[in-house]
Amino acid sequence: MNVFRNKTDMKKALMAGVFALLAVVALAQQASVKDANVSYAQKNYVTAIQQYEAILQSQGSSPELYYNLGNAYYRSGDIAQSILNYNRALLLKPNYEDAKFNLQIAQKRVVDNVDVTSVFFLKQWINDFGDLMSSNGWAVFSIILFVLSLTSFLCFVFGRYRSFRKTTFNFAVASLLIALISLSYALKQSNKIVNSSDGIIMVGSVTAKDSPSLNGKDMFVMHAGTKVTIRNNVSGWTEVELPDGNAGFIPATNIEKI
Numbered sequence: 103m104n105v106f107r108n109k110t111d112m113k114k115a116l117m118a119g120v121f122a123l124l125a126v127v128a129l130a131q132q133a134s135v136k137d138a139n140v141s142y143a144q145k146n147y148v149t150a151i152q153q154y155e156a157i158l159q160s161q162g163s164s165p166e167l168y169y170n171l172g173n174a175y176y177r178s179g180d181i182a183q184s185i186l187n188y189n190r191a192l193l194l195k196p197n198y199e200d201a202k203f204n205l206q207i208a209q210k211r212v213v214d215n216v217d218v219t220s221v222f223f224l225k226q227w228i229n230d231f232g233d234l235m236s237s238n239g240w241a242v243f244s245i246i247l248f249v250l251s252l253t254s255f256l257c258f259v260f261g262r263y264r265s266f267r268k269t270t271f272n273f274a275v276a277s278l279l280i281a282l283i284s285l286s287y288a289l290k291q292s293n294k295i296v297n298s299s300d301g302i303i304m305v306g307s308v309t310a311k312d313s314p315s316l317n318g319k320d321m322f323v324m325h326a327g328t329k330v331t332i333r334n335n336v337s338g339w340t341e342v343e344l345p346d347g348n349a350g351f352i353p354a355t356n357i358e359k360i
Contacts, residue, residue, distance in 0.1 A: 134161070164194070165194040165198050168190040168191035168194070176204070182305075193294060196232075196234070197233060232291060235291075236291060237292040240287040244281045247280050250277045251275075254273045300329060301358060304356060305356045307324065308356045310342065310349075311351045314336040314341070314351045321349075331344075336351070338353065
């Protein structure tokens with residue numbers, strides 16, 4: 103006897119099975135995060151770290167998970183890992199105020215005090231403005247503005263009155279320009295995630311060399327938690343640059359990419 107009367111019944115059963123599976127997965131995710139949060143609240147920081155790491159491996163990344171993981175590492179005394187994860191949270195969500203605040207606290211415990219090369223104020227303002235939203239946020243904003251621009255242009259084309267057509271035309275042009283700027287910010291923010299060139303020193307201390315070799319000349323010393331720019335990778339060595347412009351080679355195992 104055929105269990106399903108027709109193809110429609112079979113499709114309904116398959117859809118019900120899919121929704122049931124998705125519901126189970128969602129509940130499992132909530133339970134996993136809840137268990138990790140409970141471990142953190144009970145000051146079982148090592149357990150919480152293991153749980154948050156497992157969630158990241160099995161369910162994917164999110165700014166909230168990186169933030170919670172950073173908090174757990176900070177409480178456990180691993181400053182380098184906490185700074186790494188706070189930075190990863192901010193990479194996905196640049197306007198994450200809690201992550202910014204905790205990162206500033208964690209950075210105060212870093213041994214190195216590197217003088218940062220000053221950035222032209224206009225460039226800094228542009229960068230800060232871009233961090234107001236994530237790449238997805240800027241993309242959605244650009245789409246909304248493009249739709250408004252298109253709608254205004256149609257109003258201009260079919261409008262009867264001169265003043266109305268002039269207003270809608272100006273609004274269409276302005277919206278289109280802002281949409282293009284928003285799109286450029288979306289691409290820039292996306293590129294920061296995909297092609298991140300920043301890293302965190304993960305070992306207690308490491309001496310940078312002038313060449314990718316143990317026999318290279320010592321240049322400077324960096325400590326755990328220091329943020330650097332990754333310039334190149336050569337045969338197990340990573341060329342890094344400090345915010346003050348100094349550069350050198352360190353073993354690739356001593357640094358973690360954000």
